[in-house]
Structure formats: structure tokens, C-alpha cells
Amino acid sequence: MNNLLVVNDLTKKYSQGNVLARVTITAVDGISFYIKPAEIFTLAGESGCGKTTTAKVVLGFEEPTSGTILHNGKLQTPKEKVWITEGVQAIFQDPFSTFNPLRTVDRYFFETVQNLKLAVSKGQAIELIDQKLRLVGLTYKEFAGKYPNEFSGGQLQRISIARALLSNPSLLIADEPVSMVDASLRMSIVNLFKNLRDTLGVSILYITHDLATAYYVSDRIAIMFRGNIVEMGTVEQVLMNPRHPYSKLLRDSIPQADPAKRWTTTVTLSELEQEEYLRQGCKFAGRCPDVMDICKGVVPADLDVDGVLVKCHLYSDTQTT
Ligand SMILES: Nc1ncnc2c1ncn2[C@@H]1O[C@H](COP(=O)(O)OP(=O)(O)OP(=O)(O)O)[C@@H](O)[C@H]1O
Ligand SMILES: [Mg+2]
Incomplete structure (x- = not known):
């Protein structure tokens, strides 16, 4: 089966600072990945590693500095935002900012139905809306005429x-969709993603810094660090047996049942974000417990280690292909 999405050697640079002190950071640095039909693919990593930038470029909201994006084999260009025709929809972090507080939420639904000509009568529109709401565990009756704050x-x-x-999308891009949702409800929402994948065959690009939900929901996962994918493979491979020192660190920062290990803060938001982005060699070298001399000068290659992509010098001798 063809891949739904193919991202090839994608780079996005941003200028930061003022006129006097301008620096260019490579927010996304030559990453490649694909998403298959009916697959949940996760981009995970701490704040500022380039997850949202990747989503914005895939959605055509930002132009890549270099690299290509293919939706269903069709090339996205500045002129042709093919994600629109290829059925890609985005879900954002804050549901309250998605809807105007002064408008009833059903109006958004009727507008979409009308704009996309998805129904020929009001009755048919209500039927369609009810059908989609039931997929997420709600009904038209309990939602009609209500405002967001209800x-x-x-x-x-x-x-x-x-x-x-x-609009029956084939790919949903969900950027931190549960980070503002009450902790007790998070799993039910990510579970919904799995249900949608299984019942509708929809694919999901799930973006998160939370490895617990990522482990639960993903088929494959890519761990990002300062614009690079440092490890990518099936969620079992990457999270149960992480190879890259950063993946190990990130995994160990998941709250554990063991109270002594609870909420370890090994991974903290770096004040040196910019310094890490500008670093020569491996961007993780400054924090890596296994750092070697070569890491400080030479960017590691993307190595194939037992079918997992690992961008780390520790594995240069153990590459299997
Ligand atoms: N419009 C912009 N102009 C300049 N720099 C930007 C811009 N957007 C993002 N950046 C920088 O690019 C880097 C990656 O940001 P991005 O928002 O993609 O990270 P993220 O992984 O989504 O983080 P978070 O988990 O906090 O949402 C950061 O250093 C950020 O400051
Ligand atoms: Mg983000």
C-alpha cells in the first residue's frame, strides 16, 4: 500500500533575535519519515525540539527551507497545498481557542457541511453531524444549541x-491534543484515536511530549531532539528497548510506579536551547551520559540498528545494514 505521507529530508530554519543579534536556528534539520494508511505515528520530544514546526510544514502553514512533502504521492508546493485535497485535518492543543465563546458549536459543524457540500438538506446535515459525534462518544441532541463553555x-x-x-479525512494531525485536557480523561481521548484508526482506517500524526500516552497509542514513533530525529521505529522497539542515550533519558523521566523514581526531572527544559541548536556535532553531546570525543565535532549518521533508526555514534560499529 502507498504511504499516505512521505516527508523527505525536511529542513526549516528560523531567524531569531533582533537586528543586532540575529541567529539562525535549524528548527527542523533534515528529517525523513512516512506514515502508512491506518497507522498512528508519533513525534515525541521535549519542548522546542521542532514537533510543531514539522506539523506546520506538513500542513502547508509554513514553507520548508528545503526538503519535500508528499501527500498520497502528490508533491506539496507553495502553490499547491495538496494536503487540503488529500484530506488532512488538524486538531490543536487548546479546544477552547478552536471555538469562539460567543457562538454555539453546532454552527461550526453546519458551516463545514455547507462549505464542503456534504449534505443537501438540514435533516441530512444533522444526520451526518450526529454520526460523527457518535464516533467520539457524543450525540447531536446533547450538543445542539450549546456554547463552548457548556x-x-x-x-x-x-x-x-x-x-x-x-470531511472523512485520511490523516489527522493532532498536536498535543491532550495536554490541556484533565489528566484523568487523557487516556480516553487517546483511546478514541485508536478506535478511529481501527474503525475508519484513518491515520494519525500524534505529537506529544508525553511518552506514556505515546506508548499506549502509537504504532511507530520518532524521538526528536533539537530538530533531529534521533531514534525511530516501532513503539515497542523504541520505548521498551531504547538505544539512543536521549531516548533512554526521556523514557526514564516518565513517572514510574516506583515512588523513588517518581517524577525524576532528568529531562528539564534547557535554558541552553539555542546553544544546543547551534551545537556542532551531535546536538545532545552536552547532556549525553555516554558522550565521546567524536560526538562534539561530527554529526552522527542515521544508522539502522536492528531495524530502528538511531542517530548516535555509539552504534557506528553495530550497524546491521
Ligand atoms: N516562527 C518562529 N520564529 C522563530 N523561531 C521559531 C518559530 N517557531 C518556532 N521557532 C523555534 O523553533 C524551535 C522549535 O519550535 P517548535 O515549536 O517546533 O517546538 P515543539 O517541539 O513544538 O515545542 P513544544 O513542545 O514546546 O510545543 C524552537 O527553538 C522555537 O523557538
Ligand atoms: Mg509544539
Whole structure:
């Protein structure tokens, strides 16, 4: 089967600072990945590693500095935003900012149905809306005529997912969709993604810094660090048996049942983000417990280690292909 999305050697540079002290950082640095039909692919990594930038470029909201994006084999160009025709929908972090507080949420649904000519009568529109709402565990009856503040954050996020489903997308891009949802409801929302994958065959690009939900929901995962994918493979391979020192560190920072290990803060938001972005060699060298001399000067290659992509000098001798 053809890949739904192919991202090839994607780079996005940004200028930061003022006129006097301008620096260019490579927010996304030559990353490549694909997403198959009916697959949940996760981009994970700490704040500022380039996850949202990747999503924005894939969605055509930002132009890549270099590299290509193919949706269903069709090349995205500045002129042709093929993600629109290829059925890509986005779900954002804050469901409350998705909807205007002064408008009833059903109006958004009717507008989408009308704009995309998805129904010929109001009755048919209601039927379609009800069908999509039921996919996320709600009904038209309990939602009609209500304002955003009459729903909880979790319900509103479900509603924005239902709205994204109106046009039968083949790919959903969900950027931190549960980080603003009450912790107790997070799993139910990510579980919904799995259900949608299984019942509708939709693919999901799931973006998160939370490896617990990532482990639960993903088929494959890529760990990002300062613009690079440092490890990528099946979620079992990458999270149960991480190879890259950064993946290990990130995994160990997941809250553990062991109280002594709980909330270890080995991975903290670096104040040296810019310094790391500008670093020669491996960007993780400054924090890596296994750092070697070569890491400080030479960018590691993308190595294939037992079918997992690992961007780390530790494995240069053990490459299997
Ligand atoms: N429009 C912009 N102009 C300049 N720099 C930017 C811009 N957007 C993002 N950046 C920088 O690019 C880097 C990656 O940012 P990005 O938002 O993609 O990270 P992220 O992984 O989504 O982080 P988070 O988990 O906090 O959402 C950061 O250093 C950020 O400051
Ligand atoms: Mg982000």
C-alpha cells in the first residue's frame, strides 16, 4: 500500500533575535519519515525540539527551507497545498481557542457541511453531524444549541475531533491534543484515536511530549531532539528497548510506579536551547551520559540498528545494514 505521507529530508530554519543579534536556528534539520494508511505515528520530544514546526510544514502553514512533502504521492508546493485535497485535518492543543465563546458549536459543524457540500438538506446535515459525534462518544441532541463553555475541555476536544471527521479525512494531525485536557480523561481521548484508526482506517500524526500516552497509542514513533530525529521505529522497539542515550533519558523521566523514581526531572527544559541548536556535532553531546570525543565535532549518521533508526555514534560499529 502507498504511504499516505512521505516527508523527505525536511529542513526549516528560523531567524531569531533582533537586528543586532540575529541567529539562525535549524528548527527542523533534515528529517525523513512516512506514515502508512491506518497507522498512528508519533513525534515525541521535549519542548522546542521542532514537533510543531514539522506539523506546520506538513500542513502547508509554513514553507520548508528545503526538503519535500508528499501527500498520497502528490508533491506539496507553495502553490499547491495538496494536503487540503488529500484530506488532512488538524486538531490543536487548546479546544477552547478552536471555538469562539460567543457562538454555539453546532454552527461550526453546519458551516463545514455547507462549505464542503456534504449534505443537501438540514435533516441530512444533522444526520451526518450526529454520526460523527457518535464516533467520539457524543450525540447531536446533547450538543445542539450549546456554547463552548457548556462543555468540559475533554468534551470540547472530542467535539473538535468530530468536526475534523466531517470531511472523512485520511490523516489527522493532532498536536498535543491532550495536554490541556484533565489528566484523568487523557487516556480516553487517546483511546478514541485508536478506535478511529481501527474503525475508519484513518491515520494519525500524534505529537506529544508525553511518552506514556505515546506508548499506549502509537504504532511507530520518532524521538526528536533539537530538530533531529534521533531514534525511530516501532513503539515497542523504541520505548521498551531504547538505544539512543536521549531516548533512554526521556523514557526514564516518565513517572514510574516506583515512588523513588517518581517524577525524576532528568529531562528539564534547557535554558541552553539555542546553544544546543547551534551545537556542532551531535546536538545532545552536552547532556549525553555516554558522550565521546567524536560526538562534539561530527554529526552522527542515521544508522539502522536492528531495524530502528538511531542517530548516535555509539552504534557506528553495530550497524546491521
Ligand atoms: N516562527 C518562529 N520564529 C522563530 N523561531 C521559531 C518559530 N517557531 C518556532 N521557532 C523555534 O523553533 C524551535 C522549535 O519550535 P517548535 O515549536 O517546533 O517546538 P515543539 O517541539 O513544538 O515545542 P513544544 O513542545 O514546546 O510545543 C524552537 O527553538 C522555537 O523557538
Ligand atoms: Mg509544539
